[in-house]
Amino acid sequence: MSNKPTYCATITYKGRTIATLKGNxxxxxxxxxxxxxxxxxxxxxxxxxxxxxxQE
Incomplete structure (x- = not known):
């Protein structure tokens, strides 16, 4: 079983990327x-x- 995050959330505000979060x-x-x-x-x-x- 892999512990790698399966989803990525990008937070954008007024055209700028503020943060990127990862989770399952x-x-x-x-x-x-x-x-x-x-x-x-x-x-x-x-x-x-x-x-x-x-990548596998």
Whole structure:
């Protein structure tokens, strides 16, 4: 079993990438990214969750 993150959440605010978070559950990761942006006072940030590239 692999412990590598399977999803990546990119937080963008006014065209700038603020942060990139990684995790294993898409819904939890999206909620975490929105909380992170709100705590930094980026209240209208855009969060995009995508699957990570896996190489085998």
């Amino acid at each position: 559950d898409a819904e939890t990761l999206e909620a975490r990214a929105h909380r992170y942006a709100t705590n930094l006072n980026y209240h209208r940030a855009v969060v995009q969750v995508t699957p990570t590239q896996t």
